[in-house]
Amino acid sequence: MDKYEVIGKIGKGSFGEVSKIIRKSDRKELVWKEINYGGMSEKEKSQLVAEVNILRELRHPNIVRYYDRIVDKKNAKIYIVMEFCAGGDLGSLIKKKQKSRENFNEDTIWKIIMQLCLALMSCHQREKGKIIHRDIKPGNIFLDENFNVKLGDFGLSRIMNEDSIYAYTHVGTPYYMSPEQFSDGKYNEKSDIWSTGCLLFEICALTPPFHARTQAELALKVKEGLKERIPKQYSSDLQLLVNAMMTVDYNRRPSIEEILRNPFISLRIKENQ
Numbered sequence: 001m002d003k004y005e006v007i008g009k010i011g012k013g014s015f016g017e018v019s020k021i022i023r024k025s026d027r028k029e030l031v032w033k034e035i036n037y038g039g040m041s042e043k044e045k046s047q048l049v050a051e052v053n054i055l056r057e058l059r060h061p062n063i064v065r066y067y068d069r070i071v072d073k074k075n076a077k078i079y080i081v082m083e084f085c086a087g088g089d090l091g092s093l094i095k096k097k098q099k100s101r102e103n104f105n106e107d108t109i110w111k112i113i114m115q116l117c118l119a120l121m122s123c124h125q126r127e128k129g130k131i132i133h134r135d136i137k138p139g140n141i142f143l144d145e146n147f148n149v150k151l152g153d154f155g156l157s158r159i160m161n162e163d164s165i166y167a168y169t170h171v172g173t174p175y176y177m178s179p180e181q182f183s184d185g186k187y188n189e190k191s192d193i194w195s196t197g198c199l200l201f202e203i204c205a206l207t208p209p210f211h212a213r214t215q216a217e218l219a220l221k222v223k224e225g226l227k228e229r230i231p232k233q234y235s236s237d238l239q240l241l242v243n244a245m246m247t248v249d250y251n252r253r254p255s256i257e258e259i260l261r262n263p264f265i266s267l268r269i270k271e272n273q
């Protein structure tokens with residue numbers, strides 16, 4: 001713990017508090033996420049260790065970089081040290097745009113979604129077995145000082161799923177839950193594609209694709225898949241991509257490889273690289 005100086009809390013990550021820290025050896029700005037494993041079963045604890053080990057090996061410019069972990073046995077806490085993203089989370093940025101009624105320009109949207117697709121590809125195609133995120137949402141995507149997009153909490157959410165007591169510490173309507181998850185709780189890499197489609201819709205429309213007062217109502221709307229068009233200022237390419245990613249039947253929903261093979265997508269990647 002004394003390798004780092006704590007600056008202060010900067011956010012409530014999905015499964016624990018995030019604080020900004022400074023590494024004393026080189027004054028590098030970092031963050032750590034504090035996870036209290038006190039109430040965890042042995043199974044959950046070993047799953048947490050497995051998830052952190054997966055996080056350690058993920059190296060991609062669009063995935064939040066893992067640096068270190070500290071286990072504080074006395075207080076039953078684990079601190080996961082990760083890269084600092086000065087731009088904060090995409091959720092806050094969307095809220096700001098909503099307030100100022102200012103839409104993202106189309107080029108920025110393509111840059112964001114392409115980086116996310118590249119992050120997803122590196123995890124869905126991982127040779128040691130695909131990693132599924134399960135919790136893609138604006139609050140889990142971070143921006144660095146150059147507006148590069150970083151997917152956070154990769155893999156951690158696998159242990160913190162609905163049957164974990166920790167899953168309910170973070171509230172919020174599951175706006176991005178896929179039809180197959182609502183139907184039979186089945187989750188696969190196509191579910192990450194659905195959530196990314198919902199995210200793309202929200203970046204364009206500055207509001208989630210489905211609104212409901214109850215989860216039951218949300219489930220119905222999601223399974224119907226009926227949503228508004230994205231604002232007409234955007235190209236049909238963008239609308240086509242949202243529609244493809246939000247295909248209700250996951251067997252017909254494109255894989256990340258298919259999305260990145262699509263000409264109007266791959267062209268944008270080349271333009272933005």
Ligand SMILES: CNC(=O)c1c(C)[nH]c(/C=C2\C(=O)Nc3ccc(Cl)cc32)c1C
Nearest residue numbers: 010011013031082083084085086088152
């Ligand atoms: C108001 N909060 C912020 O502006 C903010 C900033 C500048 N950074 C963050 C969050 C993270 C950050 O900077 N790096 C992170 C790595 C993993 C996770 Cl789960 C979160 C972060 C936040 C929430």
